[in-house]
Amino acid sequence: MDFVVETHDLRKYFGSIHAVDGVDLSVGRGEIYGLIGPNGSGKTTLIRLLIGLLRPTSGSIRLLGEDMPNKAILAQTGYMTQASALYEELTVRENVAFFADMCGKYDPTWRDEVIELVNLQDRSRSLIRTLSGGLRQRTSLACALAHKPRLLLLDEPTVGVDPQLRATFWSYFRSLADTGITLIISSHVMDEAERCDRLGFLRQGKLLAEGTPAVLRNQKGTTTLEEAFLQFAVEATEGGE
Ligand SMILES: Nc1ncnc2c1ncn2[C@@H]1O[C@H](COP(=O)(O)OP(=O)(O)OP(=O)(O)O)[C@@H](O)[C@H]1O
Ligand SMILES: [Mg+2]
Missing domain, CATH: 1.10.8 (Helicase, Ruva Protein; domain 3)
Structure with missing residues (x-):
């Protein structure tokens, strides 16, 4: 598979804060990938690393098949910031x-x-x-x-948007993906997570779990993604992280 976004053991440390802590990400063409995690879990930092606004502490990033940083590739990437x-x-x-x-x-x-x-x-x-x-x-x-x-990085794009427009945004995201554009969308709203093709659950800079919404729910036998997330988080804590 052709990956549009690939990271290997990506890390960003701010002093003792491990904002992104060893993330391996592979996102394919035309996928809507949801970065889901609570406040401070590293979503914005990960997106800012991808777009080259932050330099990684270690690890590597490839976008559209090219090693980053690469100005020509950045010109093919759209970024919507959390703050205006x-x-x-x-x-x-x-x-x-x-x-x-x-x-x-x-x-x-x-x-x-x-x-x-x-x-x-x-x-x-x-x-x-x-x-x-x-x-x-x-x-x-x-x-x-x-x-x-060709690649869109959207950091909590629907915050402050009314429910009707939120639905419109999501149908628009889907139609963009159908034309082959890849979207990485951060959110902590679980009903939005359900609309993604694949999710990465982030917590304390680490990917706790990855998969389609159905697979993640099934792995924990839960009816909601929120419950599944919490169970993955409890497991990680009990695992001594
Ligand atoms: N420039 C910085 N200097 C120091 N610490 C930072 C910096 N940027 C982010 N952090 C820290 O890194 C961690 C991850 O922050 P980040 O903004 O990536 O989280 P987030 O998942 O986007 O949170 P939110 O949902 O609130 O937007 C936090 O502890 C944050 O305080
Ligand atoms: Mg953020």
């Missing part, structure tokens, strides 16, 4: 255009398409500072897509 990275004094469409332009891929038709995809066509000329949290979140997603990436 938008320019407050620019409009929605200017922000989308700016992000595309930075990668040398500005295309006004596509700009308008991604703005429509997140249903912001009526607000495309509004300044970011005049938008609500959910509207900003939609703009951030449009910006992450602005340069037609």
Whole structure:
């Protein structure tokens, strides 16, 4: 299988904090991979390592078949941060255009398409500072897509988004995956985890378990992923970690 994301024994230590602690990840083309874990489990750090914003303490990363860091590959990767990275004094469409332009891929038709995809066509000329949290979140997603990436890294993309739009986001994620785009999405919302093709349960920087939602539930004989996660966590604690 062609892996779009591969990490080997990836680690990031901040002093005594082992934020990412030996992660082996393999994510295939067109997969939606959910990074699931509680606050502080290392989700953002892992995503920031993948996109090259942090340098690993040790271990290796390959994206789209190339060893990282590699600028050409980064230009094919979209990243939606947990905190807004938008320019407050620019409009929605200017922000989308700016992000595309930075990668040398500005295309006004596509700009308008991604703005429509997140249903912001009526607000495309509004300044970011005049938008609500959910509207900003939609703009951030449009910006992450602005340069037609092959890999999308989305850090808690649906926080602050209303339930209806959340469902729309997820159907959109699925249609992106169907076109061969790979998505890594962090979340601690378990109903979102159910929508992923495969999950990695993260705790204290380590992958506790990996598999499809059904496999993870079956492994622990639970009806919910939340219960399965808790059981994996208890097992890891009893195992002396
Ligand atoms: N720049 C940094 N300097 C020191 N410690 C950091 C830094 N960035 C993250 N950490 C620590 O690394 C650990 C993992 O943080 P991270 O932000 O990756 O967690 P997370 O799973 O994304 O949490 P959340 O769900 O709250 O977003 C935490 O203990 C955090 O305090
Ligand atoms: Mg985070």
